[in-house]
Amino acid sequence: MVDVVIVGGGIAGLVAARELARAGREVTVLEARDRVGGRLLNAELPGGGPIEVGGQWVGPGQEQVLALIKELGLATYPTYMDGRHLAEFGGRRSAYTGRIPRLSPLALADIAQAQLRLDRLAAKVPTSAPWEWDQAGRLDGQTFATWIRRHTATRAGRSFLTLITQAVFAAEPEDLSALWACHYVGAAGGLDALIETSGGAQQDRIVGGSQRIALSLADELGDRVVLDSPVTEIDWTDDGVRVELGGGREPVRAHRAILAVPPPLAGRIRYTPGLPGDRDQLTQRMPMGRVIKLNVVYDEPFWRRDGLSGQANSDRRAVGTVFDNTPPEGGPGVLVGFLEGRQADVASRLAPHERRRQVLADLVGYFGPAAGDPVAFIEHDWAAEEYSRGCYGAFTAPSTLTRFGPALRAPIGPLHWAGTETATRWPGYIDGAVESGRRAAAEVQAVLDVPARRT
Amino acid sequence: MVDVVIVGGGIAGLVAARELARAGREVTVLEARDRVGGRLLNAELPGGGPIEVGGQWVGPGQEQVLALIKELGLATYPTYMDGRHLAEFGGRRSAYTGRIPRLSPLALADIAQAQLRLDRLAAKVPTSAPWEWDQAGRLDGQTFATWIRRHTATRAGRSFLTLITQAVFAAEPEDLSALWACHYVGAAGGLDALIETSGGAQQDRIVGGSQRIALSLADELGDRVVLDSPVTEIDWTDDGVRVELGGGREPVRAHRAILAVPPPLAGRIRYTPGLPGDRDQLTQRMPMGRVIKLNVVYDEPFWRRDGLSGQANSDRRAVGTVFDNTPPEGGPGVLVGFLEGRQADVASRLAPHERRRQVLADLVGYFGPAAGDPVAFIEHDWAAEEYSRGCYGAFTAPSTLTRFGPALRAPIGPLHWAGTETATRWPGYIDGAVESGRRAAAEVQAVLDVPARRT
Numbered sequence: 001m002v003d004v005v006i007v008g009g010g011i012a013g014l015v016a017a018r019e020l021a022r023a024g025r026e027v028t029v030l031e032a033r034d035r036v037g038g039r040l041l042n043a044e045l046p047g048g049g050p051i052e053v054g055g056q057w058v059g060p061g062q063e064q065v066l067a068l069i070k071e072l073g074l075a076t077y078p079t080y081m082d083g084r085h086l087a088e089f090g091g092r093r094s095a096y097t098g099r100i101p102r103l104s105p106l107a108l109a110d111i112a113q114a115q116l117r118l119d120r121l122a123a124k125v126p127t128s129a130p131w132e133w134d135q136a137g138r139l140d141g142q143t144f145a146t147w148i149r150r151h152t153a154t155r156a157g158r159s160f161l162t163l164i165t166q167a168v169f170a171a172e173p174e175d176l177s178a179l180w181a182c183h184y185v186g187a188a189g190g191l192d193a194l195i196e197t198s199g200g201a202q203q204d205r206i207v208g209g210s211q212r213i214a215l216s217l218a219d220e221l222g223d224r225v226v227l228d229s230p231v232t233e234i235d236w237t238d239d240g241v242r243v244e245l246g247g248g249r250e251p252v253r254a255h256r257a258i259l260a261v262p263p264p265l266a267g268r269i270r271y272t273p274g275l276p277g278d279r280d281q282l283t284q285r286m287p288m289g290r291v292i293k294l295n296v297v298y299d300e301p302f303w304r305r306d307g308l309s310g311q312a313n314s315d316r317r318a319v320g321t322v323f324d325n326t327p328p329e330g331g332p333g334v335l336v337g338f339l340e341g342r343q344a345d346v347a348s349r350l351a352p353h354e355r356r357r358q359v360l361a362d363l364v365g366y367f368g369p370a371a372g373d374p375v376a377f378i379e380h381d382w383a384a385e386e387y388s389r390g391c392y393g394a395f396t397a398p399s400t401l402t403r404f405g406p407a408l409r410a411p412i413g414p415l416h417w418a419g420t421e422t423a424t425r426w427p428g429y430i431d432g433a434v435e436s437g438r439r440a441a442a443e444v445q446a447v448l449d450v451p452a453r454r455t
Numbered sequence: 456m457v458d459v460v461i462v463g464g465g466i467a468g469l470v471a472a473r474e475l476a477r478a479g480r481e482v483t484v485l486e487a488r489d490r491v492g493g494r495l496l497n498a499e500l501p502g503g504g505p506i507e508v509g510g511q512w513v514g515p516g517q518e519q520v521l522a523l524i525k526e527l528g529l530a531t532y533p534t535y536m537d538g539r540h541l542a543e544f545g546g547r548r549s550a551y552t553g554r555i556p557r558l559s560p561l562a563l564a565d566i567a568q569a570q571l572r573l574d575r576l577a578a579k580v581p582t583s584a585p586w587e588w589d590q591a592g593r594l595d596g597q598t599f600a601t602w603i604r605r606h607t608a609t610r611a612g613r614s615f616l617t618l619i620t621q622a623v624f625a626a627e628p629e630d631l632s633a634l635w636a637c638h639y640v641g642a643a644g645g646l647d648a649l650i651e652t653s654g655g656a657q658q659d660r661i662v663g664g665s666q667r668i669a670l671s672l673a674d675e676l677g678d679r680v681v682l683d684s685p686v687t688e689i690d691w692t693d694d695g696v697r698v699e700l701g702g703g704r705e706p707v708r709a710h711r712a713i714l715a716v717p718p719p720l721a722g723r724i725r726y727t728p729g730l731p732g733d734r735d736q737l738t739q740r741m742p743m744g745r746v747i748k749l750n751v752v753y754d755e756p757f758w759r760r761d762g763l764s765g766q767a768n769s770d771r772r773a774v775g776t777v778f779d780n781t782p783p784e785g786g787p788g789v790l791v792g793f794l795e796g797r798q799a800d801v802a803s804r805l806a807p808h809e810r811r812r813q814v815l816a817d818l819v820g821y822f823g824p825a826a827g828d829p830v831a832f833i834e835h836d837w838a839a840e841e842y843s844r845g846c847y848g849a850f851t852a853p854s855t856l857t858r859f860g861p862a863l864r865a866p867i868g869p870l871h872w873a874g875t876e877t878a879t880r881w882p883g884y885i886d887g888a889v890e891s892g893r894r895a896a897a898e899v900q901a902v903l904d905v906p907a908r909r910t
Contacts, residue, residue, distance in 0.1 A: 277838030
């Protein structure tokens with residue numbers, strides 16, 4: 001019997017556990033996999049250095065994760081972005097510096113006015129309760145694709161916003177509630193904050209790889225973190241929980257539970273008694289985005305010699321977004337690319353060698369023949385991972401936030417909900433995970449502090 | 456070890472089992488609940504007669520279920536509809552006979568043109584593969600609410616189509632992909648077929664209650680049907696499956712499995728190895744509709760004395776749709792009402808006595824003070840049922856059919872998929888469940904007939 005059992009050893013769960021342990025609570029973190037970190041995962045480069053195959057960036061405004069990184073004694077370094085970036089939009093290819101690719105003045109004006117409208121809307125969303133906003137019903141009743149179509153005048157404008165949607169959500173504009181899109185933009189402080197490198201969410205990387213945050217937290221928690229422990233069932237009353245692990249293992253009993261897994265996965269656990277309809281319906285309507293992340297490794301970052309930053313975007317290639325992901329030591333050279341949304345659907349159905357062939361053809365298209373001959377090809381398909389089932393995060397299908405939004409965080413008896421999707425700032429980012437873990441820990445603390453509840 | 460294990464003892468699973476048993480196969484049906492029938496369920500009226508608290512109607516064009524009813528020696532009788540129906544739209548109340556409520560000529564013209572457009576679109580959907588249609592992308596990228604807004608000119612027209620959506624899908628127009636709405640209408644042969652009583656899907660009832668279909672099938676299958684057997688995990692290879700039941704019970708082994716549960720519930724079973732991303736993502740994006748069904752019982756059907764049919768619709772009451780649900784003997788009098796979509800959300804959060812008070816106030820509004828004093832009040836909240844988690848059926852959120860539609864039926868190794876949602880005609884209806892059970896059985900038969908597969 002512990003005070004609090006935490007399901008999920010990603011950042012949200014580990015942060016919640018750390019807060020509670022520091023407050024003197026007995027906690028157990030149950031992690032389904034043989035590792036901590038959830039959607040943060042380091043792999044190994046040839047030569048042994050770490051490379052991130054999951055979430056990897058932090059940026060300004062992400063105060064909670066930046067403070068945590070500091071506390072843990074970790075360091076960041078800037079994403080490489082010297083030189084010209086490549087862009088292919090509407091059949092035109094350009095190499096540019098600064099923020100804005102070379103597009104026709106008409107397209108640039110169209111994009112600028114659409115972004116202005118989106119930012120203005122997003123600034124009004126009450127991100128702790130989007131469903132209470134007076135425009136919520138209208139926006140939640142349409143897809144983001146419908147919104148884009150209504151608020152752009154050019155094909156280039158639409159295709160630019162589509163590419164951004166894919167890059168930010170690993171989903172298509174057709175998938176998302178327009179309200180979720182506005183909420184997400186608002187919770188980051190504007191579209192630029194989401195899409196920029198310098199000054200935005202892709203600005204910095206973690207020395208040692210992003211999973212180090214989770215590994216450091218787990219080190220601190222020691223044997224409070226139990227790996228290889230997928231939770232199959234939670235029996236609960238107002239006084240506590242019994243968490244079943246299957247495979248004949250002893251259940252874990254606690255006064256309170258924090259479920260720190262994405263909503264669709266939380267919905268796959270069996271609860272006895274069953275959860276109220278509102279919560280259950282929510283978990284039926286928050287699918288995960290889909291991405292296959294590719295780290296393609298070369299002896300050296302050859303593109304830098306050509307004056308290229310390694311950043312590239314295209315509306316006509318499967319790998320629509322590329323960054324230089326070379327380690328801070330300057331080698332080996334690494335390009336990181338993303339197959340997102342429908343491109344991930346299509347690519348996941350290919351044989352590995354064919355997928356590799358197509359990805360390399362895209363990289364050659366961007367960076368020339370040298371890109372066709374990597375020394376390693378490291379891919380990670382997050383939708384195939386049983387305990388993530390997609391990335392970057394869950395989003396809401398239309399009409400979900402307005403019908404079931406409050407169920408995202410509202411505790412049910414002894415059950416509390418964490419995970420980046422529940423955050424009011426930077427949901428879907430590491431920062432949102434930190435916020436959610438702290439908030440859930442505070443909820444539990446407030447309840448445990450009332451002596452009557454501990455009988 | 457049996458030939459085929461079938462998960463789910465609703466109509467789809469029982470029909471599949473019957474087909475296979477008749478072909479000489481050894482089958483086991485595992486049903487999680489202590490009863491068969493899935494979303495078909497009889498309750499008891501005061502006095503002991505049956506009343507349907509789940510799906511209840513059949514109609515012309517539903518050839519598979521009508522043939523099955525005949526085979527099983529069951530009988531149907533027409534839904535009561537003599538007298539005037541009540542309608543409240545746009546602030547006007549009318550009592551009318553025939554198909555069409557009294558509305559302003561402008562509203563009627565608006566509704567007629569919208570229905571014509573919808574029927575024309577729906578007639579073009581290839582219902583066995585909507586994702587292959589050339590208009591699929593456009594329609595799947597928008598909600599049905601967006602479609603309605605674009606294709607109606609009056610508030611009355613919009614509110615009529617909204618009411619119809621609620622009544623047909625137990626969902627809001629904002630929830631559904633417009634492609635799913637078109638597919639559903641097309642698969643029924645037109646909107647009238649879905650919404651009409653005489654000549655439509657509400658035309659007839661089953662003597663003894665609709666669950667009799669399932670009970671008769673289960674009688675025939677005898678001890679092949681095993682109740683109280685929730686499936687927690689399925690281990691599979693190309694050669695067979697091992698189905699875990701939890702609670703220390705012996706697993707069931709079979710050459711093939713048919714999963715005859717709604718897609719979101721199929722997604723909550725643990726598969727080892729995990730299912731491909733396409734299938735998993737599909738199950739994350741097919742939520743169930745939501746309805747609380749109310750059978751309100753009176754000594755006699757008093758509304759008939761007033762020349763009323765008991766049918767009523769309103770765009771301003773929580774109980775937007777009502778029918779006379781009196782048994783064929785003519786008593787006791789029963790009104791059946793539905794709280795659908797958002798109305799179910801709101802009503803589910805009320806205390807039972809408050810919900811009852813509000814429902815009765817609506818019935819009094821329709822039928823006068825006598826409706827306020829029932830002898831029994833039988834409600835059933837399908838979203839709260841652990842092994843249904845909503846009704847009438849699952850629908851697809853936008854962008855789901857075009858991205859993941861083929862995964863709805865495509866077998867994965869030894870795993871085959873049934874359930875009304877997988878049907879090409881009348882998905883969401885009992886007829887679709889019958890079709891799906893037969894189709895899945897035929898798939899399995901075709902594979903089992905190849906001797907090489909039976910090693």
